[in-house]
Amino acid sequence: xxxxxxxxxxxxxxxxxxxxxxxxxxxxxxxxxxxxxxxxxxxxxxxxxxxxxxxxxxxxxxxxxxxxxxxxxxxxxxxxxxxxxxxxxxxxxxxxxxxxxxxxxxxxxxxxxxxxxxxxxxxxxxxxxxxxxxxxxxxxxxxxxxxxxxxxxxxxxxxxxxxxxxxxxxxxxxxxxxxxxxxxxxxxxxxxxxxxxxxxxxxxxxxxxxxxxxxxxxxxxxxxxxxxxxxxxxxxxxxxxxxxxxxxxxxxxxxxxxxxxxxxxxxxxxxxxxxxxxxxxxxxxxxxxxxxxxxxxxxxxxxxxxxxxxxxxxxxxxxxxxxxxxxxxxxxxxxxxxxxxxxxxxxxxxxxxxxxxxxxxxxxxxxxxxx
Ligand code: SAH
Ligand code: SF4
Numbered sequence: 001x002x003x004x005x006x007x008x009x010x011x012x013x014x015x016x017x018x019x020x021x022x023x024x025x026x027x028x029x030x031x032x033x034x035x036x037x038x039x040x041x042x043x044x045x046x047x048x049x050x051x052x053x054x055x056x057x058x059x060x061x062x063x064x065x066x067x068x069x070x071x072x073x074x075x076x077x078x079x080x081x082x083x084x085x086x087x088x089x090x091x092x093x094x095x096x097x098x099x100x101x102x103x104x105x106x107x108x109x110x111x112x113x114x115x116x117x118x119x120x121x122x123x124x125x126x127x128x129x130x131x132x133x134x135x136x137x138x139x140x141x142x143x144x145x146x147x148x149x150x151x152x153x154x155x156x157x158x159x160x161x162x163x164x165x166x167x168x169x170x171x172x173x174x175x176x177x178x179x180x181x182x183x184x185x186x187x188x189x190x191x192x193x194x195x196x197x198x199x200x201x202x203x204x205x206x207x208x209x210x211x212x213x214x215x216x217x218x219x220x221x222x223x224x225x226x227x228x229x230x231x232x233x234x235x236x237x238x239x240x241x242x243x244x245x246x247x248x249x250x251x252x253x254x255x256x257x258x259x260x261x262x263x264x265x266x267x268x269x270x271x272x273x274x275x276x277x278x279x280x281x282x283x284x285x286x287x288x289x290x291x292x293x294x295x296x297x298x299x300x301x302x303x304x305x306x307x308x309x310x311x312x313x314x315x316x317x318x319x320x321x322x323x324x325x326x327x328x329x330x331x332x333x334x335x336x337x338x339x340x341x342x343x344x345x346x347x348x349x350x351x352x353x354x355x356x357x358x359x360x361x362x363x364x365x366x367x368x369x370x371x
Pocket of ligand 2: 124125126127128131132133134179180181182214215236
């Protein structure tokens with residue numbers, strides 16, 4: 001379903017596109033920079049705050065753009081480490097953005113590793129059998145402005161929390177594109193959004209600290225490899241053979257491993273950075289030692305990092321995580337071959353798991369909060 005907002009969001013404009021629109025109105029070119037500075041650096045929440053702009057220009061801006069296309073319905077600090085922002089869009093769709101603060105040994109929350117997980121679609125069309133987003137199907141793509149707005153909402157939240165407001169976004173270690181949706185199925189919007197996030201005139205967040213996760217849309221991975229942006233890539237592998245992967249990920253029919261893995265290699269060689277292979281461990285599905293051996297070979301060949309994620313139960317789905325012993329035995333096969341591997345066991349601390357769990361809850365929360 002296509003969604004056209006009544007007014008385009010200001011958060012979807014690049015410096016060039018905004019300059020162009022202002023030029024058409026006869027405004028001097030420096031205005032675009034001023035406006036974006038109000039939005040991203042000074043964090044203005046209304047047009048009236050933009051006091052160095054003429055009143056007539058402010059009135060025109062208010063008529064022409066939506067300042068922020070996502071409003072906070074509520075923010076819930078559900079676990080000490082996970083802060084979920086439930087956001088409502090112009091058509092009343094709900095999305096979630098998550099702040100994950102993983103405390104480090106011996107230091108307080110202030111020094112924790114901080115990650116923001118953003119969504120790119122309302123629902124998802126890929127239909128992975130283990131994922132709650134797959135259950136909902138795709139409602140629509142987010143536009144670039146809605147993707148950027150999630151990060152501004154995180155900024156507002158941090159501004160309210162600490163004194164060091166302006167530096168707060170830079171203090172995040174990572175932005176992960178691992179929330180609801182398949183980002184590469186909404187390619188133009190995610191590239192435009194991340195360009196804004198990365199740009200000096202935008203949020204100024206380093207591309208090397210942004211990771212995009214995909215279920216494996218091969219042509220788009222190759223296209224991404226050509227982008228100058230330089231973001232990092234994670235692949236939702238979840239099966240080390242076609243036979244296993246196909247059972248849980250329908251996308252594997254169109255893009256089996258023989259197509260996916262060479263595309264990942266191309267990306268990795270172009271960028272000179274390790275790609276991450278995400279592998280959710282699901283009991284009785286992909287947790288055998290044969291799968292571990294196959295995964296080890298793939299990781300060695302791609303020189304990739306492997307992130308093992310114990311499956312997080314989704315209501316209404318039959319899957320379970322394997323026992324800790326079984327998880328460790330699986331990881332040991334990779335460790336023995338000196339594959340770079342992480343296996344996180346603390347519930348809620350795992351970023352992918354926390355993101356992967358948003359899905360159904362979003363709709364449930366709507367019943368609780370919006371109805
Ligand atoms: N669509 C993209 C990005 C969003 S999913 C992708 O599939 O990569 C982000 C991550 O959460 C993926 O690795 C996904 O497989 C994982 N995930 C989904 N459901 C999960 C669950 N119940 N437990 C743990 N991880 C899950
Ligand atoms: Fe979509 Fe990713 Fe969930 Fe698959 S794992 S259904 S691609 S969000």
